[in-house]
Amino acid sequence: MTDRQRLTSSPVGPAEAGEFLRGRRSVDQFESTPVDTGRLEEAFEVARWAPNHHLTEPWQFYVIGPETKKAIVELNAELVAEAKGEEAADAKRQRWHAVPGWFAVTCRRADDANTAAEDYAACACAAHNIVLYLHSAGMACKWTSGPVTHDARYLRLLGADPANDYSVGLFWYGVAKRAPRTQRSEDGHRPVRCP
Ligand SMILES: Cc1cc2nc3c(=O)[nH]c(=O)nc-3n(C[C@H](O)[C@H](O)[C@H](O)COP(=O)(O)O)c2cc1C
Numbered sequence: 001m002t003d004r005q006r007l008t009s010s011p012v013g014p015a016e017a018g019e020f021l022r023g024r025r026s027v028d029q030f031e032s033t034p035v036d037t038g039r040l041e042e043a044f045e046v047a048r049w050a051p052n053h054h055l056t057e058p059w060q061f062y063v064i065g066p067e068t069k070k071a072i073v074e075l076n077a078e079l080v081a082e083a084k085g086e087e088a089a090d091a092k093r094q095r096w097h098a099v100p101g102w103f104a105v106t107c108r109r110a111d112d113a114n115t116a117a118e119d120y121a122a123c124a125c126a127a128h129n130i131v132l133y134l135h136s137a138g139m140a141c142k143w144t145s146g147p148v149t150h151d152a153r154y155l156r157l158l159g160a161d162p163a164n165d166y167s168v169g170l171f172w173y174g175v176a177k178r179a180p181r182t183q184r185s186e187d188g189h190r191p192v193r194c195p
Helices: 003-008 014-023 037-047 066-084 086-097 113-136 152-158
Strands: 059-063 101-108 140-144 165-174
Touching (some): 037 101, 037 113, 059 113, 066 086, 066 101, 113 140, 152 165
Antiparallel strands (some): 059 101, 140 165
């Protein structure tokens, strides 16, 4: 297939695309089924086709294995214990341990504000490409950006350098246990019609 054919003949039509995009949900309760990291790595390949001004490729993706997961869960529990006490930390520890699939996205720091904003936007697009690709494979995700992700120790656990990289998100994935409810405002999609 030529590039032009790819641009003009999408494998999904508007009705399917709408259904697919509306059907994605942020999920934090997963079946204990082991996750397919092969799919995740396919998703990273797709992610880099996100729009990206000046093709800076500012993202870094991370597959989080069991040791790193455990260390992140413990670091998070430590932060929760400081803020809310041991009981809350234990509850969080148990909930986070139950999450089967983990990955992360960081963004490279930029010197000027415009590049920084555009690079973050590109990373968000890339991250959502991953989420949508996994959604197409029957897996749900949750994008998290809680306090642990802003802690330099978290970045070091990933192998990132806090001086050069910051967190875009820590992501959970797996087969959804149930569909969470969500809603959107009645007229949030209405555009301003500029003459
Ligand atoms: C940048 C970003 C950060 C987010 N961080 C969190 C988070 O820390 N905790 C959380 O529960 N959800 C987080 N979410 C998920 C949103 O809460 C979720 O998208 C929203 O509730 C709408 O639900 P839906 O994704 O199912 O449509 C985040 C989403 C984005 C885009």
